[in-house]
Amino acid sequence: METARPNSSGRDRKTTRRTGQQLGRTAPDPGAARLLGAQHRSSSRARRVIVGGLAIAGALVLAGCDSVAGIPGDEPAPAAVTTPPAAVPTIHATSAAPAPSAAAPSTGAVAELPAAVQRWANDLKTSTIAQLQAKCWTIAPKNVSDMYSDEQPILAALAQPGTATEDSVTWKTRTTTVSVERAALDTGYACPRVASAGADIAYNDADARHTVRRYLARVVGTPLDAADKDGTYPLVCKAAPATWDPAGTGKAIAAPLANNPGKLTGVTKFADQEISSETLRGDYLAVEVPVTNSAGVTKTRTFTLVAGEQGYCIGDVSP
Template sequence: MQPAQPNTRIRRRETWQRVWCGALLASTVAVAGCDSAVGIAEDANRPSRFDHATTTPAAALPTAPAATAPVATPTGTTTVPPADAPPVGAVPGRPLAAAAVQSWAADLRTATTAELQTKCWTLAPRNVADMYEDKQAILTALAQPGVASADALTWKSHATTVVVDPAAVESGYACPRVYPAGTEIAFNEADARHTVRRYLSRFVGTPLDPTDKEGAYPLVCKASTDWDPTGSGRAVTPPLAGNPGKLTGVTKFTDQELSSQRLHADYVSVQVPVTNAAGVVATRTFTLAETAEGYCVGDVSP
């Protein structure tokens, strides 16, 4: 039987997080992640299905540098998965999809969380740790036939939904997003923070991957984007689209202190301390809008 047609757009709402939180609370398990601080320590290393808005940064890891995020190893580029790779259902009309996901699925079985975070550098480290936790559930879903829509490739089981960005299959190694079945597909604040992390890492000359460039992976909102983070009803051009050099002079940022806050509708603000060439540290606020592909940076202040 063919799976039901997925939503044609990954939406912002975080219903899937509330479902998991409610389920765990109902079983009397104490869940710190339901009301936890955010930042690189938790984004990268603490598996959690909950990502509520907060302006309180998490404590830094003892061994983490107080500067930029580390450079990651490039993802694989082969379209030929290992012979013993787990089965992945074909997607009608998308002949490269199954092989690209199969290459990732082969790593899922044996790789550590840290290794998957490195390979899947376009995804928030926190989401990788969280979403990839139940490996067997993911592999069961992937064995089902896939379905394509304009914005997503989807595999479903009775318990799990696996979603891949269609553009990701072109590299031959596609890292998916994973959700409990029946919940709404959503981007979250970890995605927004990771967008800023990638943007700043590029800006200071240490991208998470050598291929992480604006031409290949756009992070800045396009000039055509309707920009209205205050909900005024009067959309304008995203300020950063017309002033890409707004952060000129920034030399590093404090990755451990990334924090975020939900704004009006499909907008999130991310705060992070940055340092200029004179050694002066100031907290900058990035405002991001959600698109069908994820979050884009539309403004930086002050």
């Protein structure tokens, strides 16, 4: 960065005075000299302001690096950032997804993209990762960043015929798998999950932590999105069929939280940046988070979740 440059240095003024004397000209009058001196002092102050401003800005950037605790990328999605038209990437016509159909068939081949997936695919072409994180609030922000960073393979997969099952609709190429949950299709905007190398879709610890975050956000009255309601986006495991067995006893029962949904009644806030997780037996996972009740008492609660065909669901919460 260039700093402000003085209009005339001391060395220049001396040269000018000597040259004037040598040529027999009158030396600059005192008023002009004072004006030049003031300009020099003003330029020096400008340099100090610029350097000081850079130092303050640098300190703020360094402080920002440590301003968020917890697991990086696991926090709620940031507010959407508007992208200038010039910054929108150019998408070649060959990568455009097919026109949408109203809905996907219950099972079997899917010739066209369901409308809910097409809306997301259109946004993938023009949105930043921050914007996609805000729109795809059902998915952990870090996973959105990881899965959607390379749009071309995703759009190439969506251009292929898909396959519908009772739980999901999936599109594949040799290098990429794109899958969307059937329940998401009914919401009008479906954010799919993506796996590379044609692998099957899998859910990770960040998904489990984000499920608990969404559940607690509902409990305290501040859902991540106004549409995040249990009727549309269930987060608790179903009571039937009775398949709950985190200890591996061989005697499955109904998920306890399904039969006692009021376990966290009275909770007013939770420590979002202190959520942690630990793998248990098989597909089960424990998530711990400090919660505070209306009396101001804070206690760490343990949520037990299990991974299924459509992600993690919460089956139990410690007392």
